[in-house]
Amino acid sequence: MAKEYHSKYKTWILDYLGERKDSRLSASEIHTAMAKDGLNANLVTIYRNLDRLVDEKKLNRQKISGEEENFYQFLAPDLHCTSHLHLICSKCGRIIHLNCEFMKEISDHLLADHGFQIDCQDSALVGLCRDCRAKSAV
Amino acid sequence: MAKEYHSKYKTWILDYLGERKDSRLSASEIHTAMAKDGLNANLVTIYRNLDRLVDEKKLNRQKISGEEENFYQFLAPDLHCTSHLHLICSKCGRIIHLNCEFMKEISDHLLADHGFQIDCQDSALVGLCRDCRAKSAV
DNA sequence: AAATAAAATGCAAATGATTTGCAAAAAACG
DNA sequence: CGTTTTTTGCAAATCATTTGCATTTTATTT
Numbered sequence: 373m374a375k376e377y378h379s380k381y382k383t384w385i386l387d388y389l390g391e392r393k394d395s396r397l398s399a400s401e402i403h404t405a406m407a408k409d410g411l412n413a414n415l416v417t418i419y420r421n422l423d424r425l426v427d428e429k430k431l432n433r434q435k436i437s438g439e440e441e442n443f444y445q446f447l448a449p450d451l452h453c454t455s456h457l458h459l460i461c462s463k464c465g466r467i468i469h470l471n472c473e474f475m476k477e478i479s480d481h482l483l484a485d486h487g488f489q490i491d492c493q494d495s496a497l498v499g500l501c502r503d504c505r506a507k508s509a510v
Numbered sequence: 511m512a513k514e515y516h517s518k519y520k521t522w523i524l525d526y527l528g529e530r531k532d533s534r535l536s537a538s539e540i541h542t543a544m545a546k547d548g549l550n551a552n553l554v555t556i557y558r559n560l561d562r563l564v565d566e567k568k569l570n571r572q573k574i575s576g577e578e579e580n581f582y583q584f585l586a587p588d589l590h591c592t593s594h595l596h597l598i599c600s601k602c603g604r605i606i607h608l609n610c611e612f613m614k615e616i617s618d619h620l621l622a623d624h625g626f627q628i629d630c631q632d633s634a635l636v637g638l639c640r641d642c643r644a645k646s647a648v
Numbered sequence: 649a650a651a652t653a654a655a656a657t658g659c660a661a662a663t664g665a666t667t668t669g670c671a672a673a674a675a676a677c678g
Numbered sequence: 679c680g681t682t683t684t685t686t687g688c689a690a691a692t693c694a695t696t697t698g699c700a701t702t703t704t705a706t707t708t
Contacts, residue, residue, distance in 0.1 A: 375676050377684050399665080414687050419666065421685095434575045437632040440695095441665065457635075459626045468626060474619050481612050487640025488597045488606060494575040497595075498632040502625025513705050515655050537694080552658050557695065559656090578666095579694065 381406070381413045382421040386430060389446040394467050396434060396443035396460070436460060436496055454493050461501035463508070468501065519544070519551045520559040524568060527584040532605050534572060534581040534598070574598065574634055592631050599639035601646070606639065 385402060397405070403418045422444055425431040432447045445467060447453050456475050459468040482488040500508065523540060535543070541556045560582055563569040570585045583605060585591045594613050597606040620626040638646065 375683065377675055379675095379685060381685090416667080416688080417686055423667095435573055435577070436575070437571065437573045437634075439573070459620065459624060459628075461626075462629060462632065468624055470624070472623065474623070478616060482597065482635070482637070485610065485612070486597060486606055486608070487643065488599075488635075488637050489643050490597075490635050490637040491600060494600065494636040495634065496575070497620070497626075497628050497635075499620070499626050499628040505625065505627050513654065515704055517656060517704095519656090554659080554696080555657055561696095 379421060381411065381417055382424060384409070384411055385418070385421055386425060386446075389431060389444060390448070393446045393448075393451065394469075395465055396445040396467055398441040398443050400441070402444070432493060434458075434460075434494075434496060436498055438462070457490075457492055457495055457497055459497050459499065459501070461504055462498050463500060463504040466501050466503075470497075517559060519549065519555055520562060522547070522549055523556070523559055524563060524584075527569060527582060528586070531584050531586075531589065532607075533603055534583040534605055536579040536581050538579070540582070570631060572596075572598075572632075572634060574636055576600070595628075595630055595633055595635055597635045597637065597639070599642055600636050601638060601642040604639050604641075608635075 384406060388402065388405060389397065399415065399418050399422055402422070403413070403415050406413060406418070422431065422433070426433050426444070430447055432445045432453060434443050434445060435441075436443075443465075445453075445458075451469065452471065453469065457470040457478070459470060460466070461468075479490050479492075482490055522544060526540065526543060527535065537553065537556050537560055540560070541551070541553050544551060544556070560569065560571070564571050564582070568585055570583045570591060572581050572583060573579070574581075581603075583591075583596075589607065590609065591607065595608040595616070597608060598604070599606075617628050617630075620628055
């Protein structure tokens with residue numbers, strides 16, 4: 373008879389990120405957005421709920437070169453985020469889920485020719501998305 | 511008539527990482543290794559020299575998911591590190607330079623099919639190298 | 649070799665993201 | 679309601695990294 377507690381903050385975070393599957397937000401960005409929505413949690417509470425959600429594998433935590441903060445990203449079973457790579461735009465933060473047949477070629481090649489077994493969850497390809505490339509090519 | 515100062519610490523760091531092109535070390539690892547070699551610099555000095563070397567594009571600074579520290583990697587023009595991806599073993603830290611023809615296929619595909627222009631310098635594929643995979647498959 | 653200028657160093661303290669200890673508030677369940 | 683367990687907030691700790699500043703080292707010029 374395990375008790376089922378729930379935190380409104382945790383629910384809010386999951387909903388919020390679930391509506392933004394193509395982006396990744398930092399703890400403080402989430403904190404700010406939540407406050408704008410009238411829900412005032414302590415930043416520590418945000419961190420704790422993010423930790424729980426990562427433990428429950430409902431969110432993914434990513435840190436890439438040049439960033440000082442961790443970023444959190446929605447992770448649902450039906451997104452298959454553990455089996456594909458993510459492209460992250462270094463300008464706007466947009467996430468592109470690399471859900472194409474080419475993905476398999478990459479992992480096969482790495483394994484066959486380099487003996488390397490990729491861990492998609494922790495890997496990320498950084499660069500410029502189409503929109504930001506267009507903007508910067510003024 | 512720009513004066514040319516040089517720091518023995520900077521030289522030591524570059525030499526040390528230059529002899530370890532297939533690995534990446536953190537500031538404190540470098541600090542420790544340097545001390546073992548009888549050269550005692552303050553950790554702050556290590557940080558400052560690493561910054562300079564990154565500015566001079568002689569080292570690359572990388573941070574990946576799950577790591578709290580920055581890691582530094584030797585970067586020489588003849589290694590073409592800016593135009594290929596790096597595979598990083600999450601277990602032993604080994605770096606594999608993805609210097610193969612397949613690399614071009616990856617970047618071409620990302621650009622053509624996803625409009626994404628990869629920045630190899632900040633991208634890294636994390637996973638298990640051949641040796642660590644063999645060990646963990648006991 | 650001494651004087652000057654610029655850069656490199658060490659120390660202490662600041663920073664910024666994240667974590668932790670602890671007591672109080674909220675939720676679950678009998 | 680009363681008890682138990684979880685969640686929260688606050689203050690303080692932590693950890694990697696950075697900064698301010700006075701001192702030392704180095705390069706270059708007398």
